[in-house]
Amino acid sequence: MNFTDFLKDNIVRLDGGMGTLLQAQGLVPGEHPERWNLTHPEIIQAIHRDYFDAGSHVVCTNTFGANCLKFPEAELEAIISAAVDNAKAARDAAGGDQMKYIALDIGPTGKLLKPLGDLDFEDAVEVFAKTVRIGTACGVDLILIETMNDSYETKAALLAAKENSSLPVLVSNAYGEDGKLMTGASPAALAAMLEGMGADAIGANCSLGPNQLRGVMEELLECASVPVILKPNAGLPKVVNGETVYNVGADAFAAEVAALMKTGVRVVGGCCGTTPEYIRALTDKTRDFTPPPLTEKSRTVVSSYTHAVEFGASPILIGERINPTGKKRFKQALLEKDMDYILAEGVKQEEAGVHILDVNVGLPEIDETEMLKSAVRELQAVTALPLQIDTADPRAMEIALRRYNGKAMINSVNGKRERMDAIFPLLKKYGGVAVALTLDENGIPDTAEGRVAIAEKILSVAAEYGIGKKDIIFDTLAMTVSADNRAALATLEALRRIRHEQGCHTSLGVSNVSFGLPGRDAVNSTFFAMALSKGLSAAIMNPYSADMMKTYYAYRALAGLDENCADYIARADSFTAAPAPVSTTAAVSGTAKNLSDLQQAIAKGFKDKAAEITKSYLESMMPLDIVNGEIIPALNAVGEGFEKKTVYLPQLLMSAEAAKSAFEVIKAHMAGSGQNDRRGTIVIATVHGDIHDIGKNIVKLLLENYGFDVIDLGKDVPPEAVVEAVVENHAPLAGLSALMTTTVPAMEETIRLLRKRASWCKIIVGGAVLTKDYADRIGADKYARDAMEAVRYAEEIIG
């Protein structure tokens, strides 16, 4: 019987610890245990055999750290091949009449993925892929990915397994005492992502003893439709008389694991501190257990790298603001590759209370695939909300889904066969929940019946791809009511039938309904309320609309979804109250008296107020007069205070941010007018190998405030990339930052290359380890002690 069939109807016993047993046999700290497959095969075989004899169905190869980051490729092949041979030899020699399988064991790389660390996602996939290809060729029965403490690395490993092998894959994560992974993911979030990608079983191992993992097991059992794995430690280690012992003995361990098996756990084994004795006790205790039946949970869930969002009784808000349609300022940001603007839009919507962010960055003038890829990556570095990937281009969709850390929403599929054939394979491979529009080759049916019929067609095609209705959310298409006064009713009736007769979840892009009407918010929010009462599960909407948010919170209170109306009450003030009064203490003491309102707001660092005042100034003043007569003098006053040490860095930054929000208002006002008052282009970067970029970001903010176009290449930037950007823009000035002594050579190399290929460009450097002497020695034109000095130099060079 192959392992997939065995897993369906049986309790599966894995093996126990390996590391502790090898240490007892003389493995020294710092030595790679994987090498023992070659140097001590008899010891490895004996341990595997002891586990089979103790009743294990599955023995894991001694390949936890066998990857190409730790071993050269030829040695890696030899190690994995010997490891599989050792397990096979043990299986041949073992007694016991249970089924016996061999799992290729895969542990973490030991490196953290970007953006938190420096290992690229695709590089991680390739590292795991090499191990999978070698192991699969050696003839294992299944793959066990284990002890993963980061969801992104877990995804890389599972993707590598799926792309390079057709074997069943078990995935087990290492949860901390807080019930989450080191990088923050909850069990529900992992269940969503891993099941979506087709893991055959999911669970937890290592870190803790069985009882401490009870909470994690409960959450996984509630979410997962696949078998749940438990492979805990023998409790916690302590030293008794110079020897390491774990505080849960074999019998207690077996009893604790058995108790969790009664709640539904089906795949069990041990991790650190467990021995064949533990597995024998577990076998004896659970020999007669029959597995509880697997139940399909039918939950509609998306996830981020921290949490899951489930579509259910309480409506889900999907923020629509990351989308250029009808937004001049957003289009300009896309054309200028102004990622900060897009990120700020994401964070603002999160603060406004949405649960998911729609991401649409398509414009005919730009490379949508590249932009979508970086928008998804960068958004996931600043917000923990799940994303809804919104693109018509299946290639862009695939690249975004592949890189996405979690289970994404897919916007969208529809009843056209061509679209379904393009999108459903992606959903099947990467996981996801698709928004399905009820339209097809013949357009949008006028009637509810027509739309329901398309929904049925979509469900049957999805089923051909092995996709269940839990991963499809129907959008019955809000049409413009000013063009057809029955339009909203057809949408709502289709929605009601799909929700209540088909049992599928629903979503609407609410704002379409009011197109062409005055006072759109009132129409939108009333339509939203009507749709909610028909069973709307989610809305793609504008969270800055007070009317929409009022409707949402009021609906939840009225529908019994808001206990004691607590959320409504907490929000009620913001529906009516005037803006909070601002404190009047000045950051620039003594100078505040003679300043205008806007200058005071900037001096004090009040972002919102600065924006508000700028808006009112624009009614009577020219944009450039505001910049030159108001903002720049205010910034200068603060900058001079900083140079005189009466203003400190945090205050300087708060003022700079307030100035930026004033500029933002002016920019939005001028968007599309083609006016450009910028002073010149400056390329800045934190050098290769260095990941510290706060100083560089401060310099960027101030340079932008002073009217320079800044091309920010980010951190850890290779010398060639700096040179390319300087050449492409013929930039007169480049700024380089380095914080560590170890990365100053990379700075020197970048300067050398710039001198060779962009001799016109002046180079300014800064960062914690640099001094003027040092800067001179590596050939920079200027060392700037702080951000203001960088601004002064830029003014000197560019004017």
Add this chain to the structure above:
Amino acid sequence: MIIYTKMYGAPPINRKEILRYAGCAEADEATASLMEDCLCEAADALVYKVCYRELSVSIKGEMCDFGTFSFSSGNLAGNLAGCPRVILFAATVGVGIDRLIHKYSRIAPSRALMMQAIGAERIEALCDVFCSDMEKEMGASLRPRFSPGYGDLPLSVQKDIITLLDTPKRIGLSLNDSLLMSPTKSVTAFAGITNTTE
């Protein structure tokens, strides 16, 4: 030889130290409220984890020999002189604070600066708490902690430390190709064990 892992609650906060890290000699009202606001937001993102083991060391001239690995560092040799045993530890306040620093460096650099300062203060506070905790537990004194990058102790020693303490698995601490630690608010250090109070 066993690697121990410890988790702590939040150590007492030294606000003056945070301001110093933020480049601020004195805080006006706006800076103080920025700091309090950031402390509030950071609180949920911080964890306080340490893993450590006890090692014996023999010092010959500048050579520090820890049995399974050895290297030459006159400064560390001086620091550990007269200590036959040392605590080797790795401490981190986790990836959450890095996420906040990264997030705000893109949308509000003043908050990024403050988060950075908070992270720097928190990791030092954690090391202080851990060392005094160990002194109590062992009934001995510890020499001032000494980290790779101090004096002539090369950063390359980080590789050995990370392997010896199994830090990726124990506390989620890994090294990048430039020998920088992720999470960034982390410390590895040697602390000599001595029985005399100095």
